[in-house]
Each structure stands twice: as C-alpha cells, then as structure tokens.
Amino acid sequence: MNAAQNAYQWKALQLKARHQVYTLLSGHNLSKLHGEGYDFSELREYQIGDDIRKINWTISAKLGKPYIKELHANRELSVVVAALMDASLYFGSGNAKQVKLTEVATVLGYAAQQNSDLFTGVSYTQHRTDATPPTKQLYHIEQFSKTLFEASLLNTVLDQNTAIQDLFKRVYKPSLIFILGDFLEEVDLSLLAQKHEVIAVIIRDREEESPRKLGEVTLSSPQENKKIDTYFGQRSREKYLARLQAHDEALREHFARYDIRSVKIFTDDEVVSRLTRLFI
Numbered sequence: 001m002n003a004a005q006n007a008y009q010w011k012a013l014q015l016k017a018r019h020q021v022y023t024l025l026s027g028h029n030l031s032k033l034h035g036e037g038y039d040f041s042e043l044r045e046y047q048i049g050d051d052i053r054k055i056n057w058t059i060s061a062k063l064g065k066p067y068i069k070e071l072h073a074n075r076e077l078s079v080v081v082a083a084l085m086d087a088s089l090y091f092g093s094g095n096a097k098q099v100k101l102t103e104v105a106t107v108l109g110y111a112a113q114q115n116s117d118l119f120t121g122v123s124y125t126q127h128r129t130d131a132t133p134p135t136k137q138l139y140h141i142e143q144f145s146k147t148l149f150e151a152s153l154l155n156t157v158l159d160q161n162t163a164i165q166d167l168f169k170r171v172y173k174p175s176l177i178f179i180l181g182d183f184l185e186e187v188d189l190s191l192l193a194q195k196h197e198v199i200a201v202i203i204r205d206r207e208e209e210s211p212r213k214l215g216e217v218t219l220s221s222p223q224e225n226k227k228i229d230t231y232f233g234q235r236s237r238e239k240y241l242a243r244l245q246a247h248d249e250a251l252r253e254h255f256a257r258y259d260i261r262s263v264k265i266f267t268d269d270e271v272v273s274r275l276t277r278l279f280i
Contacts (some may be wrong), residue, residue, distance in 0.1 A: 006211045008066035010149045013099065014142060017106035020272040021114055044068060078134065078173045079112040080196075081105050083123045083148055086158035087222035095153070096267040101180050101203045107271050108178055109141035122170065123148055124163035131170070155225045160187045161264040168192055178277035183251055184210075193258040200255060200262040211237055211242065 044054060046066035054068040083105060090096040105121065112119040118134040121144035130147050132140040160181070168191050171177065177192060180201045192198050213233050228235075254263050265274045 006150070009099075009235065010102075010146060013103050013149065014106060014145060016271055017145075017271070018105055018110055020270075032101040033038045053275070054233075077112075077117040078114070078120070078171075078175035079108065079117050080120045080171055080175045080177040081144075082163075082167050082177060082179050083121075084146070084158055084160050084163055084179065084187070085123060085125050085151055085153055086156045087153050088182055088184055089153055089203070090222035091208060094207050097182055097205055098151070098153060098205050100265065100267045100269075100271075104180055104201055104203065104265060104271050104275070105148055105178075106141070107275065109144065110138075113138060113141060120171070120175075121147075122167060123151065124152055124158055124166070125153065126158050129163075129166065155224055160185055161164040164189060164192060168195070171196065180200055181230075184208075184247070186247075186250075189254070189260055190258045193260055198258075198260045200260055202262060202264040203267070204264060205267050209241075211240060213237055 042069065046052075046060075046068050050068055055066050055070060060066045083101060085098070088260065089095055089101065093099055109119050109121060116136065118136060119141055120132055120134045121141065122129065122131045123144070124190045130144075132144050135141070145218070163218055164179075164187060167177075175196050176200050177196045178201055179187075179192075179198060180203065181187075181199065182204055189198055189200065215233060216230075252262075254260070263274055265271060
C-alpha cells in the first residue's frame, strides 16, 4: 500500500469513528457523580446522615421540611486508552487487527472528548512508547489514532507485562483504563486494577477462533519472520482450539478475580455495537 492509499484509509477510518460517536453514541454519556461541585443535580428531602451544610433553608422554609441540593461532582473522568501492539496483530494476509484496534481507540477518544473527559492515549510497541498528554483536544486524539494506524509491527514482540508496569507508574490519577490488544499472551492486569477501573478490549479475527482445515500449508510467524511447512488438518485444528480455549478460560478467570470488565471485538464487527454497553 502506497502513502496516498495509506492516508486515505486512515482518513476513512477516522471519519467512520467520528460518525459512530457523534450519531450512534449520542445520549450514552457516562453518568455524572454526585458530590461537591457547582452544577445543580437534584433537590431531595433531607435524610439522617446528610451534611446539614447542604440544606437549602429557603426551600425548606417554603415546604415545611428540610431539603438539600445535590450538586454534580466537580470532577473530570480520566479516560486512558492503552494499546499493546506487536506483530501478533498481523493475521492471515494483512493487519486487519491493527486497523480494528485503531478504530476502537479512535471511537473511545472521540467519546471521551464528546463527554468532556480528559483523554490520554498510550501505545506500546517493542521499540517505543508513545503517549498523548491528558487532553480534550481533537488534535491529540487524532494524532494518537494515526500513530496506532501507522505503527510498524512486523517482526516485533512486545513484553506486555513490562508495558503494564510502565502504565501503572505513568497514570497517577485514578482512571478508567481501556487496555487494547489481542490478549493471546498471558498478561497480568491485577496491579492496574487495584488503583483504576480497567476494561480489556480483546481484538480478534474470527478465523483465529475457528480456523479451517488447510491441509499441506506453509505457516509464517509475523513476530519472528520464520516459516514452517506443515499439515494443518482436523487433529491439528482440535489441538490448537483446545490450547486457545484453555488460554481464554484462564484469561476470563483473571478478569473475574480482579473485577476487570472485558469485551471482544472481531475484525468484522461494528465497533459501537460492541462498545455501547460500556457507555450506558
């Protein structure tokens, strides 16, 4: 793919993500918290244990009962999108998983900006880490999207647990953290989950979970640039699926143990239809 085609594809992805957020996600903003703040939320009758300083004496005198004003919390939600990226995002004949990961990250960035939340994007590859400042500006969100889309990943292997340790040190403020990757390697999110609300977004290709019998075939590793001639028949398929299912079951148990929500998005899925429940 030449530079012009690459730029066109990224621009189309960006426009698609923006359309999904500003039309399909409209009205699904994250709920504001009650607490100390400046924006009126609701008027309700005083209950034992409420702070008496919140009593609105004028309204209470008119209604004959003590009433308090609840205010929206004067706090911003910190949204962090962290992408774990290496050559495993290449599957089959191309990098469809990388493209889908970029789309998911872009949708999350636009959604945070629409909701007036602080957005931070962090991408981890074998050779570098890129991060935006905490921002509400579309420029930084779109540059982060471009960084993910253009990342050169062939023949790279990411140490994911080292990346997660770096993320823990990097994000000081309690945040809503989305971890994006294919989660085909073991990764420990327990440290992050102690301080933050963590959501794992698993990017997969359907054929990774339901491979065909290929017979005589040459398989190549995008991470190590190695090729092997083999026979991938029914027995090989069953062995592969058993290992994948065991891995994914261990992953689900890890998420359940540390209260980590997760969603799986395939390369042919509509992103918003899979993410909508996270915004309700």
